[in-house]
Amino acid sequence: MTIQETISTEWRLAAFRQMSLIRRYEEHLYLLFLQGLVPGTLHQCQGQEAVAVGICSTLRRDDLIYSTHRPVGHLIAKGASLKAITAEIWGKATGCVGGKGGQMHLADFSVGAMVSNAIVGANIPIATGSAMAFKLQGLDRVAVSFFGDGASNIGAFHEGLNLAAVQNAPVIFVCENNLYAASTRISSTTRITDIADRAQAYGMPGHSIDGMDVEAVYRSALEAVERARQGRGPTLLEYKTYRYRGHSRGDPCGYRGNDEHQSWIDRDPIERLRTRLVADLGVAVDRLATIEQECQREIEAAVEFALASPEPTAASCFEHVFA
């Protein structure tokens, strides 16, 4: 029995639900942003849902993920409270970190989602350290570091991957290669095309995978997670994907072409999974529509919660500097 065969319709329906929740959440926020209703900055992940969902579906609740400035997908996929992250984006007292974090710094410690990091690449050695701590304590937990193509050029990537390899740390490095770091195309910041090739430099396995196919993500992640859990060390997983919207709020994407954009939308991970479920597996179209409506309601409830929540107190600015 190959791993592929173990993917059940239930798993696919769950993945469909999560990807839909992420997509619809991000689109909902985008519409609110266009109306000037979202405070602070905004880095969205439409198009990249399959990576977040495929990876996190292989993790246990006590495994840790370290996300980035673009955290919503990862957080939702790991099971974070939608209300708490939404309230955080609105800077409310009920936010997952009490309004101190904002959109780039989301967390839900109850499900192993650590504070997402807005210093590109910084979470790579940090996730490695968590993995080292698991190993030291004899635990079979794993840590995941999410980062982008752009992050693979920073020193922390090099140092973190090398240390993880030599320490045989139970960590999985997930590079979402969406071809751009902000406005800068990958071809102008490195001469290689597959970030996964860098794994060789550390004597670590590296795989470059279609990030628009949640099943491919799941299978590759499962292998890497099991490998890590069994004490056989880290893996670098690169997923080719695309961010549909701008890098951050108000980015009109003048640096990339419509054709390229469309070619990725044509491979949309959610539509691909919908087709598979409906055409190949005979799931009723309505069942998926129901799921989507449920997502929508959950999103609206989360936004309502956020809007209705109180501002943090002035005193809370001074709290939690020291433990």
Place this chain on the structure above:
Amino acid sequence: MTIQETISTEWRLAAFRQMSLIRRYEEHLYLLFLQGLVPGTLHQCQGQEAVAVGICSTLRRDDLIYSTHRPVGHLIAKGASLKAITAEIWGKATGCVGGKGGQMHLADFSVGAMVSNAIVGANIPIATGSAMAFKLQGLDRVAVSFFGDGASNIGAFHEGLNLAAVQNAPVIFVCENNLYAASTRISSTTRITDIADRAQAYGMPGHSIDGMDVEAVYRSALEAVERARQGRGPTLLEYKTYRYRGHSRGDPCGYRGNDEHQSWIDRDPIERLRTRLVADLGVAVDRLATIEQECQREIEAAVEFALASPEPTAASCFEHVFA
């Protein structure tokens, strides 16, 4: 005509002279150190002479080299004033940087030897920047960064090589892999054996070469330097070599074995070249002995100069903070 055939006896004699000067200089210092006569710290390069000499023999005076905490070989090979570097080691006013630098910070700007750097790896992006400036100014000068196996694990290596590659900068990265970073063997700090393999991660040529054979060093360097000078970009050159003495003053090398040590001494680059000159090319043994005596006299004169030189003035402590 292959490049190999262009190596002349004159070239070999010059290389023999330079390697002998380096070796004898370092050994002379070592003996003085044992007598407690050398101030400050001491990082010596006995065993690694072929790399310094082979590389620098392919450089022009106006090419820049950036050395490390272990700079003597590189500096001598680039033609630096022996008196000025010796006076610097003794902290004298006549030192190449007026006593401000000490053993780890030697320079001779008249021959393109920049201040050697004691932050491991830091000179990698710096050399890259000099190369970028040459390119910007339309000059055909090149920059060389020397560093060790240990340095290949620091973020600056990664960032510097990647930037150089993508900028097509005329820089040559020379990794002297002497198997140890201080007391730590390379096998415990990375899972790969050839640092040159890391070049692939940047789409850059990388070569692993015998660093105990000055002719092999020369040939590989010539190719890389010409490549850079012609605007075809950087190269990573790794040389397998060995440091005969301790990492720094007073290191008894308890972390490595005598057999290993002896196996490298058996391939000593100076003795190898002597054999080649005498046995293959018919150079008289005496001629080499004369060269060695000349080196010895030069060294003694340099030390005398240093010892006889005045201390820097107290006022000079406050000079040259700003230009």
Place this chain on the structure above:
Amino acid sequence: MTTTAATSRMSMAEALRDAMRIAMQTDPTVFLLGEDIGVTGGFGGGFTVTLGLSDEFGHERVIDTPISEGAIVGAAVGAAMAGARPVAEMQYGDFVFCAMDQVVNQAAKMHYMSNGQVCVPLVLRLPVGASQRGAQHGQCTESFFTHTPGLKVVCPATPYDAKGMLLAAIRDDNPVIFLEHKLLYGGKGSRKESASVLFGTDVPTDDYEIPLGTVAVRREGTDVTIVANMLMVHRALSAAELLSEQGIEAEVIDVRSLVPLDIKTIEQSVQKTSRLLIVEEDHLTGGWGAEVSALTAERALHYLDAPILRVAAPDTPLPCAASLERVFVPSVERIVSTASSLFAP
């Protein structure tokens, strides 16, 4: 400032751009490097400052780098030592910590370590200041640099100063840390910061320099000296108006250059007013204000009629929510009330 020169209305972002344009026109060794600064169809850096410059000067002189802060500064150091005049940008000032070795151990020290034989004429531009992006995107990092010998540290508060000081900084033979407050850029359209305070003033279109190492007395007064920089200059000026209504005339000094620091002018002002209040957005403990206070306590102690007070950001990381950021960043009200307290009987 020659009053006959032609002027044009410029935001600080435009004034900085104008300075870089003139510097690049007048000196072929000047070049820019940073992330997203020259991409065609892109942003012109995080705050539009370099917009259009790659069209004018080409991608060889407006270099889009990988996300490699250490190599950005390192390459600038190497280029500067090899005869060029690089202007490096961190997209946000906070990222300079990724490049700190190159700033502190390399750029700052190489002139000294070479015993004066090489110079490191680079400019490192750092957008600083709170702007609702949280703890890793809004720190005021002045005092990490003022404490590092070998670095000049400047921080203009107006478009006019921004242009003249950037030109002077690029032409200076030393490494210059050039701090730019995000809320002072005054950019237009979607990339304007929401709480911006300064939208444009008349700036000469020609080539001029403001000597580094000078302060600017923005308002004369007899009762209290308020020393501030960047955004806080503007808040101090607003505070001064309110204080004036209470009968307190504040002298407001803009320390647009922190290193070198014109402590003489501050000292003279304190001798006149006998009271000193320092206002900074940097954290209180060990901010540049501590040094100004210490210098005053050393040089002018006997002129003082009241304790030296500081209004600064608290010793907490920067929180993100607007409501918390307002608590964090010194406000006009805090400046007024602290200044008033110096006159309490």
Place this chain on the structure above:
Amino acid sequence: MTTTAATSRMSMAEALRDAMRIAMQTDPTVFLLGEDIGVTGGFGGGFTVTLGLSDEFGHERVIDTPISEGAIVGAAVGAAMAGARPVAEMQYGDFVFCAMDQVVNQAAKMHYMSNGQVCVPLVLRLPVGASQRGAQHGQCTESFFTHTPGLKVVCPATPYDAKGMLLAAIRDDNPVIFLEHKLLYGGKGSRKESASVLFGTDVPTDDYEIPLGTVAVRREGTDVTIVANMLMVHRALSAAELLSEQGIEAEVIDVRSLVPLDIKTIEQSVQKTSRLLIVEEDHLTGGWGAEVSALTAERALHYLDAPILRVAAPDTPLPCAASLERVFVPSVERIVSTASSLFAP
């Protein structure tokens, strides 16, 4: 300090080693990481501090890392957030600039950014101080950290304090920057620093902690308060003896903890002596002494009979030659003459 406990003569290096041994024995989540700290047949770090610990606790708990300062601190942050108590070492304090993002943007901020939901109980050990190795191997880096909210910063001056404070630091739930002066290690044999001043004192062999956040009054006096840390405590004490011969009785306060800072004790001393002299090996401008001065100018101005003076390293990079280093590092003579000047009519 319980006087009944068994003691043993220890250098500071030995006292630190003893602290780590006890911490590792009493808590299985404590581990060490750094360069050359555990290699069999190796050095035990740059200054023998960890010598033998890998034999005792294995290479899994005494981890020799690659030369990757950023990853050393980053891994410590991640390990600390996952339930371990890492003790990370920079071989020389100067290399911390390679890891500054992890210190300033990560370690210091994560507790706050998590709204108190995670802790970062790590210790970062930094050997500091001039020892004839030049500009990149001898900086005193205190004030980069005292200015970063979220970090505790401590700097023992004696073997007894070193052991008790390291134990407290390891068990503290916050990131603690632990500065160790090279000339105070007092190591033996070939790895002893040539100008070492402190070779060994009686230190309890049992498990004890010195609460972080305390200062130690090393000498009582009525005429001038001298505040110093690390090596400078010893020089200040020597200076105090010479001053005493001039009839000046100095009170010497060892600020072994810079964050938290017990400013109260300093203030009370100044209220008694009316004179304050600060002595630090860090650069003058923006050193921790500036903050102590500023706090005093704010809280105790009216008690002062003389300007607040600072004796510090100059604002130059650290030169290497012994003759220049002697000019750079504050000497007993400079302390004496500056203290005396406070009494000039």
